[in-house]
Amino acid sequence: MITQDELARTAERLRDALTAAADVMAEPDAAAVIAPVPQRPGRLRRARAWLIPLAAAACVVAVISASVLLATKLARSPRPPASRRTRGSRSASRFRRPDRERPCHGST
């Protein structure tokens, strides 16, 4: 049989145990749960998402076009003038025999 005194003591022990358990129970981290709501990105930020890759692609296209244009222009440019000797002609002239002096069958 449980006496009133025992019941009162049990109630006191229960209150004490629950309070102590609540005190040692680690504080649930509410801050981790309440994450700041992500802001909707602004127009500029949203545009940046596709603007940067587009700009990069445009740069690549511009560089390729410029190089192609330059190559075409160089290919169409007029040949160097004939007077300008090429390397081959220079070497050929180096080995050309010197002109013999023509005998003068002159009037003298």
Place this chain on the structure above:
Amino acid sequence: MKPSGSAAESLAEVFRYRRSELVRLGAFILGDRPAAEDVVQDVFLRVHQRGDRLADLDDPLPYLRGAVVNGCRSVLRRRLLIRRHAGKDQPCPPLSAEEAMLLSEDRRQVLAALARLPARRREVLVLRYYAGLSEAEIAATLGISTGTVKSTAARGLAALARALKESR
């Protein structure tokens, strides 16, 4: 219906300051802390989704407490079903091993005896001796009469005293 900005702010405020208390209440009723955290989370989520204005209530705690107790009951019912069909259910104790070590042996015995009580008695005792509610408040929270609260509390306390006597 989504709550307006101020309603969402007030809900966040209530969540920030009352969550721990509600989690502890749920943990003592369920004897399982992660499950209690889930219950509290669900309660706040439902309040948010329904767009309930907690700010309109003078004190939102009784409302939230009642919702948490109801959530705990659902968990206990589910657990009973699992135990019946799968034959196993191992709830996580409300205190970790490190936390339990900080308590004296006597307090641990009391908590273990409380965890072995039937759910209804445990609810009443936790609301009475942890949350410090009056019999009328417990009756309102659990949706039962004051007389039932009195008798349940008396029986629960007697069962607890017997269990502690036997464990000595």
